[in-house]
Amino acid sequence: MFSSSKATATAGRKRVGRRSPLATVSLIVVGLLTTGGAYALFTSTATAETGSGTTSAVSQDKVNEGQKLFAANCATCHNMSGSGTTEGPSLIGVGAAAVDFQVGTGRMPAAANGPQALEKPVQFTNEQIQAMAAYVASLGTGPSEPQSKYLKENGNAANGAELFRINCAMCHNVAGAGGALTEGKFAPSLKGVSSKHIYEAMLTGPQNMPVFNDMNITPQDKADIITYLKYLEKNPSPGGFQLGDLGPVSEGLFIWIFGLGAIVAITVWLTARSH
Amino acid sequence: MSATTESPVETHEVGYAEQGNMPLRPAKGSKLMGAAANYIDERTSVSGLVKEVGRKIFPDHWSFMLGEVALYSFVVILLSGTFLTFFFQPSMAEVTYNGSYVPLKGIDMSAAMQSALNISFEIRGGLLFRQIHHWAALLFIAAIGLHMLRIFFTGAFRKPREINWFIGFVLFILALAEGFTGYSLPDDLLSGNGLRIIDGMVKGIPVLGVWISYLLFGGEFPGTAIVSRLYSLHIMLLPALLIAMLGAHLLLLVINKHTQFSGPGKTNNNVVGVPVMPVFAAKAGGFFFIVFGVIVLIASLFTINPIWNYGPYDPSPVSAGTQPDWYIGFADGALRLAPPHWEVVWGGYTVSFNILVPIVVLMGLLATVAFYPFIEGWVTGDKREHHILDRPRNAPTRTAIGAALMTLYAALWAAASSDLMATHFKLSIDQVIHVMQFLTVVGPFIAFWITKRVCLGLQRKDREIALHGHESGRIVRLPGGEFIEVHTPLTEYERWTLVSYNEYEPLMVRPNERGVITPVERVRAAVSGFFFEDRISPVTKAEIEASHHDSHGAIDAGDSHH
Numbered sequence: 001m002f003s004s005s006k007a008t009a010t011a012g013r014k015r016v017g018r019r020s021p022l023a024t025v026s027l028i029v030v031g032l033l034t035t036g037g038a039y040a041l042f043t044s045t046a047t048a049e050t051g052s053g054t055t056s057a058v059s060q061d062k063v064n065e066g067q068k069l070f071a072a073n074c075a076t077c078h079n080m081s082g083s084g085t086t087e088g089p090s091l092i093g094v095g096a097a098a099v100d101f102q103v104g105t106g107r108m109p110a111a112a113n114g115p116q117a118l119e120k121p122v123q124f125t126n127e128q129i130q131a132m133a134a135y136v137a138s139l140g141t142g143p144s145e146p147q148s149k150y151l152k153e154n155g156n157a158a159n160g161a162e163l164f165r166i167n168c169a170m171c172h173n174v175a176g177a178g179g180a181l182t183e184g185k186f187a188p189s190l191k192g193v194s195s196k197h198i199y200e201a202m203l204t205g206p207q208n209m210p211v212f213n214d215m216n217i218t219p220q221d222k223a224d225i226i227t228y229l230k231y232l233e234k235n236p237s238p239g240g241f242q243l244g245d246l247g248p249v250s251e252g253l254f255i256w257i258f259g260l261g262a263i264v265a266i267t268v269w270l271t272a273r274s275h
Numbered sequence: 276m277s278a279t280t281e282s283p284v285e286t287h288e289v290g291y292a293e294q295g296n297m298p299l300r301p302a303k304g305s306k307l308m309g310a311a312a313n314y315i316d317e318r319t320s321v322s323g324l325v326k327e328v329g330r331k332i333f334p335d336h337w338s339f340m341l342g343e344v345a346l347y348s349f350v351v352i353l354l355s356g357t358f359l360t361f362f363f364q365p366s367m368a369e370v371t372y373n374g375s376y377v378p379l380k381g382i383d384m385s386a387a388m389q390s391a392l393n394i395s396f397e398i399r400g401g402l403l404f405r406q407i408h409h410w411a412a413l414l415f416i417a418a419i420g421l422h423m424l425r426i427f428f429t430g431a432f433r434k435p436r437e438i439n440w441f442i443g444f445v446l447f448i449l450a451l452a453e454g455f456t457g458y459s460l461p462d463d464l465l466s467g468n469g470l471r472i473i474d475g476m477v478k479g480i481p482v483l484g485v486w487i488s489y490l491l492f493g494g495e496f497p498g499t500a501i502v503s504r505l506y507s508l509h510i511m512l513l514p515a516l517l518i519a520m521l522g523a524h525l526l527l528l529v530i531n532k533h534t535q536f537s538g539p540g541k542t543n544n545n546v547v548g549v550p551v552m553p554v555f556a557a558k559a560g561g562f563f564f565i566v567f568g569v570i571v572l573i574a575s576l577f578t579i580n581p582i583w584n585y586g587p588y589d590p591s592p593v594s595a596g597t598q599p600d601w602y603i604g605f606a607d608g609a610l611r612l613a614p615p616h617w618e619v620v621w622g623g624y625t626v627s628f629n630i631l632v633p634i635v636v637l638m639g640l641l642a643t644v645a646f647y648p649f650i651e652g653w654v655t656g657d658k659r660e661h662h663i664l665d666r667p668r669n670a671p672t673r674t675a676i677g678a679a680l681m682t683l684y685a686a687l688w689a690a691a692s693s694d695l696m697a698t699h700f701k702l703s704i705d706q707v708i709h710v711m712q713f714l715t716v717v718g719p720f721i722a723f724w725i726t727k728r729v730c731l732g733l734q735r736k737d738r739e740i741a742l743h744g745h746e747s748g749r750i751v752r753l754p755g756g757e758f759i760e761v762h763t764p765l766t767e768y769e770r771w772t773l774v775s776y777n778e779y780e781p782l783m784v785r786p787n788e789r790g791v792i793t794p795v796e797r798v799r800a801a802v803s804g805f806f807f808e809d810r811i812s813p814v815t816k817a818e819i820e821a822s823h824h825d826s827h828g829a830i831d832a833g834d835s836h837h
Contacts, residue, residue: 115703157377157378157380158377158378158379158380158381158382160378161378161379161382161586162382162586165464165585165586165589165592165594166589166591166592169464169592169593169594169595170592170593170594170595171595172595173594173595173596174464174584174585174586174594174596175581175584177595177596178595178698179594179595179596179694179698180595180693180694180695180697180698180704181704182703182704182705183703183704183705184697184701184702184703184704186697186698187595228378231377231378232378232584237578237581238395238396238402238578238583239395239402239406239577239578239579239581240406240575240576240577240578241576241577241578242578242581243577243578245581245584246596246695247465247594247596247597247598248465248580248598248599248600248601248604249596249598249601249604249691249692249695251413251579251580251600251601252413252600252601252602252604253601254573254577255410255413255414255417255573255601256417256601258573259410259413259414259417259569259570259573260344260414260417260418260421262569263344263414263418263566263569264337264341264421266562266565266569267337267338267340267341267344267562268337270337270340270558270562271335271336271337271339271340273335
């Protein structure tokens with residue numbers, strides 16, 4: 001119901017092009033102020049509007065529905081107000097992107113406390129996830145979900161590969177096969193992870209992952225990294241089966257068990273006596 | 276001391292070669308062949324060599340072919356490596372990649388990396404050759420390892436073959452060096468990380484380390500010289516040494532004759548098997564192509580070292596799952612197991628025990644392997660020649676030492692994949708490391724004790740079977756009311772393999788000619804006691820005869836000397 005402010009502004013610019021550019025800007029400012037004020041009146045909390053772009057205004061119904069879902073499924077650990085308990089961190093300011101990643105990959109709600117939440121079958125429908133994301137986003141300013149133009153997997157794979165090697169490979173392995181961290185924590189394999197979730201992970205730093213915000217790795221760089229990972233997924237190794245992309249360990253295991261195993265079987269066959 | 280029963284069959288030392296004297300009508304081409312052979316022999320006197328080598332007898336056992344596997348893999352490595360040298364550029368000059376692999380387009384890298392990528396993507400058959408070369412290298416060293424284990428556990432290193440064991444050990448080290456220099460050549464991220472670890476180890480050596488590192492890299496790591504230097508070593512010096520040592524190894528193999536497992540008709544003075552010409556040569560030739568075929572099959576189906584994933588070397592990133600090739604794994608594992616913060620500052624200089632201790636452990640392990648034949652020879656004081664192989668159980672202490680060394684090696688080796696064990700078995704990497712540390716320190720002792728007990732137990736079982744035959748499970752009641760189990764007696768052939776082995780007793784401490792007991796002699800006696808105090812004596816002829824008279828006589832009668 002309040003989503004019309006920006007649309008009005010842009011439509012207005014098209015219709016009456018002879019107005020000065022300042023008029024458009026002031027119109028946007030007025031529109032935003034009106035929207036914000038109205039929100040403040042109705043809910044006494046401000047909807048998160050982030051710099052990263054998507055200004056899909058969220059309906060109050062959705063936030064309310066999200067709040068109910070949150071109270072039923074998340075509040076045990078994150079507290080009714082989302083301010084966190086000893087069991088779970090505060091969610092104020094984590095943004096919609098964090099909710100979409102954690103719940104969208106099944107990591108939340110967590111089955112148990114452990115070194116880190118594990119990926120599971122997703123527990124909610126997309127609509128429910130969006131509702132919870134809207135509610136959590138309404139708790140405080142945080143990163144919102146990425147714009148679809150960065151998820152098209154058509155960036156510069158070479159730039160993405162280099163960024164990946166420098167920023168990601170030390171935990172996730174050069175081919176995105178995953179790796180170990182301390183005390184039972186681990187960086188998961190990136191195979192089959194959706195572009196949106198990869199982007200959100202970089203943006204929000206879930207579990208033990210550091211945050212790569214837009215100042216650190218720009219949205220276009222993130223899109224390049226996604227492009228590279230998807231390139232690896234779509235183009236299997238030109239050398240044949242990849243043995244899990246784990247490097248020399250799986251190669252060594254393979255040559256001992258299958259290579260030398262086959263050779264020894266052949267030697268036994270060659271020296272076998274006929275009975 | 277040696278076998279205590281008579282060989283039950285006549286030994287018949289006729290190989291196939293002597294059966295080939297039947298008069299045959301000369302075939303059509305044989306006149307030309309004969310003339311050609313004569314021509315060559317008159318100018319080279321090669322017939323003596325052909326006669327000697329051609330009549331060399333090879334016993335038939337699968338484990339005797341492991342060295343051959345190593346040899347054939349090496350031939351494959353030479354052939355595929357030669358192909359790679361046609362296209363590889365050992366230069367660290369910076370270039371911009373513009374080949375066909377999209378995720379590296381426009382990336383700066385060294386000419387070495389670029390040429391390795393070009394071999395993989397632009398040159399026809401290049402990737403297959405790269406993979407053949409690399410897989411063959413892994414198989415080469417694995418076959419060497421298995422071959423060494425066979426030699427060790429069967430005691431084939433004893434006189435007169437100690438020198439050849441040592442040459443074999445040198446070959447093993449040269450193969451490791453070849454492997455490591457080759458791994459470092461493509462100048463990708465993985466190879467650079469490996470070099471950085473070696474650089475760190477070298478720099479950990481007090482006083483000399485930094486000098487050696489600067490000498491090696493021509494300045495500060497990584498510099499611009501290391502790839503071309505390693506290349507010279509990899510394709511010239513190391514292969515030349517390897518081939519020379521291989522020649523010596525094979526020459527001694529011919530001079531010393533082949534060992535054989537004990538059995539009826541096999542003595543210390545003969546070799547039972549087939550001569551090289553023609554049967555063995557044909558078999559071996561065929562086997563070469565089988566090994567070649569297995570390597571090519573693996574290389575054509577399975578990726579090895581995807582340098583395009585690793586990208587060019589850059590000192591800042593280190594990928595998860597960065598490991599050396601398997602044969603250097605034990606060194607990497609040793610570093611991983613060293614406790615953290617194990618550095619001491621002495622007079623302003625840092626001494627890194629977390630590097631020095633692993634180096635010492637590795638050197639100790641390798642030195643034990645290299646000199647083991649001489650150590651055992653000194654301990655037993657045995658100056659006889661041994662051409663009959665031991666069954667591992669019949670040398671319990673040696674087998675147990677082998678098992679202990681293997682456990683140490685395995686723990687270090689496994690520790691190099693601690694991160695992958697953690698992720699794939701859902702464990703904490705810290706716990707994996709602690710378990711591996713425990714296994715490294717305590718595991719060898721446990722393995723020694725268990726192996727020795729198992730060997731002695733097996734010997735005891737052999738002894739009982741030799742004396743009383745196999746249990747048949749048939750219970751018979753004698754007229755007097757006594758129940759006995761009927762034992763199936765062994766054939767003499769079966770018994771022969773059970774009873775013919777060497778027995779050593781602990782050396783007595785004796786004064787030398789000046790009447791002095793030297794400390795060295797005391798140590799030797801102590802070690803000899805450690806080796807041979809617990810032992811099961813071979814069944815004697817008298818015991819067998821006694822057991823025939825009294826079929827359920829005292830089993831433990833010969834179980835002496837405790």
